[in-house]
Amino acid sequence: MREEAMATGRGGAGALAPDLAGSEPRDWLLLLKPRVVLLVVYTGVVGLVIAPEPMHPVLGAIALLAIALGAGASGALNMWYDRDIDAVMRRTAARPLPAGRIAPEDAAAFGLALALFSVVLIGLAANWLAAVILAFSIVFYVVIYTMGLKRRTAQNIVIGGAAGAFPPVIGWVAATGSIDLAPLVLFLIVFLWTPPHFWSLALFAHADYARAGVPMLPVVAGPRATRRQIALYTVLVVCSSLAPVGLGFAGLLYGVAAVVLGALFLRHAWAVLHDAQDEAGRSLSGDRPARACFRFSITYLFALFGALALDHALGGMAWLMP
The missing domain is CATH 1.20.120 (Four Helix Bundle (Hemerythrin (Met), subunit A))
Structure with a gap:
C-alpha cells in the first residue's frame, strides 16, 4: 500500500492526480500548517518583546510576518516531500497534496518562494543575522529533519525538534542584532x-x-x-x-x-x-x-x-x- 501511495504521490499520476480546479485558498493556507505557524510566531513574539532593545513596532511586525512566512514555507515543503506517507496515514490523508487538490510541483514552488521571500524580508526589516538564522531553521526542518531524519531514526523528533526552537532566538536577534x-x-x-x-x-x-x-x-x-x-x-x-x-x-x-x-x-x-x-x-x-x-x-x-x-x-x- 505504501509503495502504491509513493508511486501516485511522487509521480503525480493515478488516483492522486491533482485536481487543481478543486483547490481553494483554504488549501493553500492548510499547506502552511497554520496551527504550527501560530505557535512559532507566538514564541518568536516572546523572544522579541523580552529583548533589551525595543524594536520599532512596524519593523517588529514585519519581522514576525517573516518568521510566520518562513515557518509556513517549511510546512509547505514538508508536506510536499511527505505526500507519500501522508497519503497512508489517516490523520493526514485529507491534506491538500495527498487528496490531490494541489499539484506537488506547485506546492514545492510555493514553499521555496515563501522561504526566499521570508529570509530577504527579515533581513531588510531587521538584520541579516536574523535572516541567516531563519534560513538555517528552514533548511534544518526541511532537509535535516524531513528528508534526513524522519524516515531513518527514532530520534527524529529529538534532533529535529531544534527546528521549532529557533523562533524565540530569531525574535531576539531581530531586535538586538546579537545572540x-x-x-x-x-x-x-x-x-x-x-x-x-x-x-x-x-x-x-x-x-x-x-x-x-x-x-x-x-x-x-x-x-x-x-x-x-x-x-x-x-x-x-x-x-x-x-x-x-x-x-x-x-x-x-x-x-x-x-x-x-x-x-x-x-x-x-x-x-x-x-x-x-x-x-x-x-x-x-x-x-x-x-x-x-x-x-x-x-x-x-x-x-x-x-x-x-x-x-x-x-x-x-x-x-x-x-
Whole structure:
C-alpha cells in the first residue's frame, strides 16, 4: 500500500492526480500548517518583546510576518516531500497534496518562494543575522529533519525538534542584532518540550506511523519505552523552565507560573507513565492519558511563554519583592 501511495504521490499520476480546479485558498493556507505557524510566531513574539532593545513596532511586525512566512514555507515543503506517507496515514490523508487538490510541483514552488521571500524580508526589516538564522531553521526542518531524519531514526523528533526552537532566538536577534544567553535558554526549553509533546501524539497515533513506515519511538522501541522517555523529557523541560529565574532575566510572576505549570505537566507525564497496559505495553484506556498530555503540552508552552512576556512587561513584579 505504501509503495502504491509513493508511486501516485511522487509521480503525480493515478488516483492522486491533482485536481487543481478543486483547490481553494483554504488549501493553500492548510499547506502552511497554520496551527504550527501560530505557535512559532507566538514564541518568536516572546523572544522579541523580552529583548533589551525595543524594536520599532512596524519593523517588529514585519519581522514576525517573516518568521510566520518562513515557518509556513517549511510546512509547505514538508508536506510536499511527505505526500507519500501522508497519503497512508489517516490523520493526514485529507491534506491538500495527498487528496490531490494541489499539484506537488506547485506546492514545492510555493514553499521555496515563501522561504526566499521570508529570509530577504527579515533581513531588510531587521538584520541579516536574523535572516541567516531563519534560513538555517528552514533548511534544518526541511532537509535535516524531513528528508534526513524522519524516515531513518527514532530520534527524529529529538534532533529535529531544534527546528521549532529557533523562533524565540530569531525574535531576539531581530531586535538586538546579537545572540545572548536568554534566547538560548528559550531555545533549550522548546527543544526539550518537543519530544514529550510529539511522543504523546505518537502513542495514540502509532498505528498511522507504523503503516507509513515512519520509525517513531513507539513503533521502534514500544509504548513502555516511549512512556519512560516522555516522563524523562518532561522532567528536563520543567527543570529548564526554571533557568530564566536563576539566570536573572525573569522574576517572581514567571517563577510561580513555571512551578505551577511544571507540576501540572509532570502530573500528566506521570499519568502517561502509569497508564494501564497489557502485556505488550498497549494502553487499556484508549491512550486517554497520552491524549490529555498532548493537549496540555500545547497549553503549557503557550502559558509558560506568556508568563515570561507578562513578567517582563510588569518588571518581574519587583514591587512584591522586599
